[in-house]
Amino acid sequence: MTRWLEDEELRAWLKLAGVMLKLAPALDSQLQRDNDLTHFDYLCLAMLSESDDERTLPMSELAGRTNASLSRLSHVVSKLERRGWVQRCPSPRSRRVTLVRLTEDGWQVLVKAAPGHVETVRELVFDELGPEDVAALERIAGHIVERIEESRLRSTC
Amino acid sequence: MTRWLEDEELRAWLKLAGVMLKLAPALDSQLQRDNDLTHFDYLCLAMLSESDDERTLPMSELAGRTNASLSRLSHVVSKLERRGWVQRCPSPRSRRVTLVRLTEDGWQVLVKAAPGHVETVRELVFDELGPEDVAALERIAGHIVERIEESRLRSTC
DNA sequence: CAGGGAAAGTTGAAGCATCAAGTGTTGACT
DNA sequence: AGTCAACACTTGATGCTTCAACTTTCCCTG
Incomplete structure (x- = not known):
């Protein structure tokens, strides 16, 4: 009963994976x-x-x-x-x-x-990234980091 | 003459770095x-x-x-x-x-x-991420990946 | 068509990250 | 006071990534 990713999500996911693999x-x-x-x-x-x-x-x-x-x-x-x-x-x-x-x-x-x-x-x-994008980036990245930390807590309890 | 990061940018950057370091x-x-x-x-x-x-x-x-x-x-x-x-x-x-x-x-x-x-x-x-967040994520991540590719082109020419 | 340069891939060595196992230290409970 | 689990690291081995060097193959240009 896997809930696969929607098209939109999949595209976003591949881009995010690209960032992880290329930015570092x-x-x-x-x-x-x-x-x-x-x-x-x-x-x-x-x-x-x-x-x-x-x-x-x-x-x-x-x-x-x-x-x-x-x-x-x-x-x-x-x-x-x-x-x-x-x-x-x-x-x-x-x-x-x-x-x-x-x-x-x-x-x-x-x-x-x-x-x-x-x-x-x-x-x-950041060049060519508008202020609203910067805010969105902070919000979304913060959200992901939080979820990872929560998930680590859950798995160690 | 370094243009340092604004406060907003710095916060966003630290979160993004967190994603890179934790998500993978x-x-x-x-x-x-x-x-x-x-x-x-x-x-x-x-x-x-x-x-x-x-x-x-x-x-x-x-x-x-x-x-x-x-x-x-x-x-x-x-x-x-x-x-x-x-x-x-x-x-x-x-x-x-x-x-x-x-x-x-x-x-x-x-x-x-x-x-x-x-x-x-x-x-x-993706759980708890609204559709507009997904769209923003795709846009921003795509932008970053593009910039990295451009920069690699510039440095190899 | 000959040569030179670029493209596609492989390899080995060196440096990083992760994992599991270990040491010492502390606080909490009896 | 004694025990025991949790905390704060450290270490060594293993596997992964990168880098530089190399081989083959292809294309282009004179």
Whole structure:
């Protein structure tokens, strides 16, 4: 008794799949070429830079803000730490959380990479998109993200 | 002289990034668990099944329809061929194209996997999305995909 | 028709992501 | 005070993706 997708839905779905399959590689490719960074690397640095306290966040918090699993984040933080852009340190609050801090070098890398990345995002997404489209995009994407989170909750209970 | 993103744009962008980072893994996870398939594996089988002639397509055509590089596709087709779900054969038209054909076994796998996958897509994306949202999604996603393709053209010329 | 360049595909290596299993830590309940 | 489940990670193995290099085949242009 499967409810198949309507024509309209199917077309929208194929386009959305196209975005998933093409946008991430496109962003990766620009950042990799110009700054030897993954889009996910960039996100980590950016989220740390925007945290209030000393550019520092607990692993789980950073995982939440970057939409990543703790495992994925741990591997990436190790890489960034090897490059000296980030530093792990114990939390004074609890011995099971480890804090990640953006170093000065990491901040410089971010400052250097940001303009090109933002330019790419503008070019691929926002240029020629009217304000009502931006609003619709935020609404729809937000809705999808919420549904995914709800569904994860349901499956782990 | 970087034109940074407006507040509205930034919020929309973070949500869209969330979709990229969460939706693909969510789809992969369901298909992997229930059918030992990647979302990209599924797309390949599905695109072959919908081709007119004998469930057969040239590699490049399939790469186009699945938004993948030829290299990525080649590796995946090798895997699917090992499992007996797909078969490579030479094209009668030209000796440099290789055709990929969906086998009966591959068709059965697709038939078995489809309901669960469609159900997941409904649950994560389309349920509770009005018709005008679906239309907006198609329009916006289509726009982004176009811009990515244009930008690839520009950079290879 | 000869050569050169582009197109179609394959391959191997390197880097990423995911999964499952592990360690230590904490809070809650008895 | 002791136990036990849940939390916050980390690690190593496996599989997937990308990248660069390569082969074949085709087309075009002089």
